[in-house]
Each structure stands twice: as structure tokens, then as C-alpha cells.
Amino acid sequence: xxxxxxxxMRELIDSHREGFALERHFxxxxxxxxxxxxxxxxxxxxxxxxxxxxxxxxxxxLFDYGPESVIVVRDREGEVRAHxxxxxxxxxxxxxxxxxxxxxxxxxxxAWTFGLDGKLRGGRAMGPDFDPSDYGLFPVxxxxxxxxxxxxxxxxxxxxEASLDRLAPLSAPMGLDYLKLAHEASYPVPANWxxxxxxxxxxxxxxxxxxxxxxxxxxKDSAEVEKYGGAxxxxxxAIGLPVxxxxxxxxxxLAPGTDVYWRRYPLFPGYQTGSKDGEPLxxxxxxxxxxxxxxxxxxxxxxxxxxxYADHLVGYRFVPRGLQETDIQIAWYVRGDAEEGxxxxxxxxxxxxxxxxxxxxxxxxxxxxxxxxxxxxPGPLSEMEWSLPGFYRSYFSMI
Ligand code: FES
Ligand code: FE
Numbered sequence: 001x002x003x004x005x006x007x008x009m010r011e012l013i014d015s016h017r018e019g020f021a022l023e024r025h026f027x028x029x030x031x032x033x034x035x036x037x038x039x040x041x042x043x044x045x046x047x048x049x050x051x052x053x054x055x056x057x058x059x060x061x062l063f064d065y066g067p068e069s070v071i072v073v074r075d076r077e078g079e080v081r082a083h084x085x086x087x088x089x090x091x092x093x094x095x096x097x098x099x100x101x102x103x104x105x106x107x108x109x110x111a112w113t114f115g116l117d118g119k120l121r122g123g124r125a126m127g128p129d130f131d132p133s134d135y136g137l138f139p140v141x142x143x144x145x146x147x148x149x150x151x152x153x154x155x156x157x158x159x160x161e162a163s164l165d166r167l168a169p170l171s172a173p174m175g176l177d178y179l180k181l182a183h184e185a186s187y188p189v190p191a192n193w194x195x196x197x198x199x200x201x202x203x204x205x206x207x208x209x210x211x212x213x214x215x216x217x218x219x220k221d222s223a224e225v226e227k228y229g230g231a232x233x234x235x236x237x238a239i240g241l242p243v244x245x246x247x248x249x250x251x252x253x254l255a256p257g258t259d260v261y262w263r264r265y266p267l268f269p270g271y272q273t274g275s276k277d278g279e280p281l282x283x284x285x286x287x288x289x290x291x292x293x294x295x296x297x298x299x300x301x302x303x304x305x306x307x308x309y310a311d312h313l314v315g316y317r318f319v320p321r322g323l324q325e326t327d328i329q330i331a332w333y334v335r336g337d338a339e340e341g342x343x344x345x346x347x348x349x350x351x352x353x354x355x356x357x358x359x360x361x362x363x364x365x366x367x368x369x370x371x372x373x374x375x376x377x378p379g380p381l382s383e384m385e386w387s388l389p390g391f392y393r394s395y396f397s398m399i
Pocket of ligand 1: 087088089090091092107108109110111112
């Protein structure tokens with residue numbers, strides 16, 4: 001980043017007013033956006049998918065963000081690896097299909113060929129001094145937690161291990177390593193990625209903006225959670241899920257970029273899961289023996305969010321495509337052996353977060369339109385937006 005741009009970032013951070021939203025430049029400046037990719041997205045762990053999506057050697061999918069593209073692949077030995085999708089010859093994308101199975105990756109430009117391990121097999125007519133071992137695909141770091149694949153483009157990523165070790169026993173009953181992707185959807189929104197992420201982090205907007213969601217989900221940290229929390233504890237214990245909270249965020253984070261948050265909260269009475277009618281949507285996850293009418297918020301790092309009901313997991317990412325172009329990406333997972341048609345109905349399974357994401361697309365778009373005005377100045381945050389300052393803190397800490 002040119003010195004002036006970095007200076008601009010520092011000035012913006014210094015002028016941020018505690019307890020207020022971010023100033024408009026954070027959402028309107030190309031220099032800030034470029035810095036976000038470089039300092040935040042390239043240096044943080046990003047949830048890319050689940051090991052079940054690349055079950056066999058050679059199976060791969062691409063995960064793209066900003067100007068970057070990453071090949072996530074299972075190699076011959078069965079290890080999950082990730083490589084930057086950039087040819088070491090003259091930089092072409094090496095892999096063009098968004099998912100598939102490959103024996104090698106052959107660059108479409110001049111046919112340099114890379115193994116699943118990223119090593120260059122050979123290049124045509126390169127002369128006697130050419131050493132292919134100097135030109136393997138750049139490695140991207142991989143961390144797998146109970147089947148969830150996280151990637152980081154930085155050579156020295158923040159170490160998630162200590163935080164995830166604390167999480168492991170709490171999430172174990174959910175059987176996250178035994179999931180199946182039921183559906184993926186992308187909701188493009190003409191807004192900066194931070195507005196989309198901030199919208200996910202707060203539920204101040206839920207009552208006015210999400211009719212369907214508000215019918216089943218108690219509003220977090222409100223009196224309702226208090227009211228129904230005790231009964232949930234008993235119901236969760238009865239299906240084999242101890243309700244324990246883990247908050248390694250903000251001042252409790254073990255190190256920058258290693259935040260982990262885990263908390264179960266009750267749905268409204270009559271709702272077993274996030275369905276239209278309150279009825280179960282799929283077989284219980286992992287070793288759970290039934291439905292408890294609860295939902296768990298899980299976050300890993302600053303960019304990766306999950307909502308886990310007793311019978312399915314929904315993963316959320318807010319992927320930058322450009323300064324004011326973001327894909328809200330949502331993936332629905334069910335238990336590994338669940339079969340569509342027999343054990344779950346895809347439309348019923350995805351209904352709630354489909355309608356909710358359409359609402360979110362609309363409100364985030366209008367948010368960006370207003371923020372683009374020269375007269376926008378950040379207003380004070382509500383106490384129901386308590387999680388935004390935590391995000392700002394971790395965002396600022398990476399600059
Ligand atoms: Fe890939 Fe030339 S750019 S082989
Ligand atoms: Fe929302």
C-alpha cells in the first residue's frame with residue numbers, strides 16, 4: 001500500500017469515535033478496500049468449505065475473494081491442501097472450473113502442469129537451467145476444525161489452535177466432521193463487505209426487517225433469552241448437548257485474529273429448529289438424540305459465522321468482490337447420511353435463510369446508498385449492536 005494510503009488508514013482509525021459506526025471512507029475509498037484485502041482478508045483465516053465437499057483424492061473447489069482465487073484440493077495422500085490459483089509462468093489462472101476432480105492442474109495458457117500438491121511437473125521448452133522445483137504454486141495455509149476447512153493466504157497466519165482446542169469439546173456432540181452440503185447460495189449486494197458483515201453481527205435490525213426470522217428466533221440478549229434460557233438448558237442436556245458458552249473475543253481473545261465465540265440460545269416456544277412451522281427439518285446432527293429448540297452462534301476469527309440448529313448448520317461469509325460489491329454466501333449442511341427427499345426437503349431447509357437474506361440484501365444496499373452521501377456522519381450504536389465494536393477492534397488491530 002502506498003505510504004499515503006496507509007497514512008489515510010491510520011488517520012481514519014485515530015478519528016474513530018468509540019461507540020459510533022464507522023466513518024464513510026471505510027466504505028467508499030478504493031485505497032481502504034485495497035488495504036482490507038491486503039491486511040485483513042489475506043491475513044485472516046477464511047472459512048472455505050467442508051472436507052465432505054472434497055471426499056476423494058483429486059476433488060477440488062475454488063474459493064475466490066477480492067482479486068484472489070484459491071484452489072482447495074485433496075491430494076493423492078488424502079491431505080487437504082490449498083494453492084493460490086496463479087500460474088508461476090506468466091500468471092494465468094491455472095484452474096478455471098469452480099469445482100471438480102483433477103489428476104493434475106494444467107495451465108490453459110502455455111500448459112505448465114502442476115501436481116495436486118502444487119509442485120510444477122514440467123514446463124515445455126524452458127532450457128537446461130530451468131528447475132521446476134522453483135516454480136510450484138504458492139501454498140495457502142489450511143486449518144481443519146472438525147471437518148470445517150479454513151484457509152489463510154499469509155505465510156504466518158494467526159494461530160487458531162489454542163482457541164479451537166477450547167471449542168472442540170463443546171462442539172463435539174454436534175458431529176461437525178460428519179456433514180453433507182445440502183445447498184449453497186450467493187446473494188450479491190452492491191455494498192462494501194463491511195456493511196454486509198456488520199449487518200450480520202447485529203440483530204437490532206431483526207425485528208423491523210425480518211418478519212419470518214423474528215417469529216421463531218428470540219432476539220439475542222433480550223428479556224426473551226432470559227425467560228426461555230433455563231428451559232433450553234434442560235432440553236439441550238436431554239439430547240446430549242451440554243450448553244456452555246465460550247467467549248474468546250475482544251479483550252478475551254487469545255491473540256489478534258483468533259477470536260472464537262460459541263453460544264446457544266433458545267428459539268421461541270413451538271420452534272424445534274429454524275423452520276417455517278417449527279417442525280424438525282432433518283435428522284439430528286452428530287450424536288444428538290433429538291431437537292431442543294435452540295440455535296448456536298459460532299464464529300471463528302473475524303470473517304466466519306455459523307448458526308447451528310439441532311438438525312442443520314448454516315455457514316455465512318461476506319465475500320468482497322469490489323469496493324461496493326459483496327457476495328453474501330450461505331451454505332446449508334445436514335448430517336452426512338441424510339438424503340434429500342427422504343430425510344430433508346431442500347426448499348423447506350433453506351426457506352428461512354433464503355427469505356432473510358433477501359431482506360438483508362435490500363437493507364444493506366440501502367445502507368450503502370445512504371453512506372455514499374456526502375452528508376453521512378456515523379451515528380451512535382444501540383446497546384443491541386454490542387458486537388460491532390468488537391469487530392471494529394479486530395479490524396483495526398490488523399492494520
Ligand atoms: Fe501458465 Fe504460461 S501462464 S503456462
Ligand atoms: Fe439480517
